Amino acid sequence: MESSLLDRLGFDAKDKTFVCQALDGIRSGDRQPDLNRLMDVIIRRGISNHRYSSDTAKLCALFIKYEKESAKELEFRKHILNTLHREYTQIRSTDGHECELDWVNFVSLLGSIFHHIRIKEEPLHALVVPLIDSLVVLASARYSSGNQECVQCIVRQLQLHGKALERLNESKMAELFCSIRELFLRAETDQLSRLMLLEVIELRANQWVLSQSANAYYYCDDNMNS
Template identity: 30%
Template sequence: MENATKEEYKIQSFDAKTQQLLKTALKDPSSVDLEKVANLIVDQSLKDQVFSKEAGRICFTIVQAEGRQAGSNVFRRNLLNRLQQEYKTREETRSRSVQEWVCYVTFICNIFDYLKVDCLVMQLHRIGDQLEKMNVQRMDELFFLLRDGFFLQNELSSLARLLLLEILEFRASGWRLSDSAQKYYYSEVTD
């Protein structure tokens, strides 16, 4: 399984300097201007529908890396502020360019696909075992739905599927991951 940090992102539409900035942001977010990175990603997403799909994955990876590295959310805050600005002018955007509007909606859907699944998985990691002790039947129902989502929802991104698979395995192994599973899901690859 390839970790998102080692996957190649489709950033060829940027000039060489911007590509390097994005690669650095993916590996070491605290070493770059994250507001600039957020704006670059949003700007390109509004112009390029192919990139707008990829951008959700890139943003998710930067958010995760920043959280692990610095425990902060500068990138997420700047990204959400910029998306909120774009949302405020949505009618103007839609009337000016349907293509730009489609790119914006595609980007938003990809961003929140990752964030919703990530939030659920994070909470289940923290308190899933306690919730299960309180009501096993409800947890069984939830995990049946998660399993079905993993197998049956074709529109889920590969990263969202990976998160669902990881939490299914986490619960199945007694709310712990074996060392090999930990390495499989969370290993970092260096250049």
């Protein structure tokens, strides 16, 4: 499992060796790796491309599992949260043409970590507000107007995590959906993006369950290709 996970993440030889040694050290309890360097290697890989987000989160969950089994003081989770906060601050300060993609990659990783790392069957509550706030940023006119990739990212995260986020912070979700409705009404928002946004608006209105008729409407070929 570990080998295939690292292969899919595509680390270079040096970083792969470092991550493997860190896994072995935490699993055996013999040595604690340099967590700052480890977080830099893992999280930066995760935010380099949204395709790596799920496997990055699974790798982080594996480190936490081994750390807990070794009965060592739990430090890895704290370092994940600190590194994510640092990356969030850095992206917020970015003003370049690639910023939309940076947000898509970051939000995808944040959502994957929210999904895969759990405490007593619950997601990390510390990530609820950051994830919702990041979706609000992504839904802003600066990023999502005329950008289907940003809209797809918002909709995907809400399809996966909307119900849990609503349960954990209803007021912040209300703020997010104000931004989503504004995005839906913007003149720059194309028809396909509006269709995706309408789906998630209706999904929330229906207690995060898409009815059979709504599913048929949103996923019929005529609507997706019009």
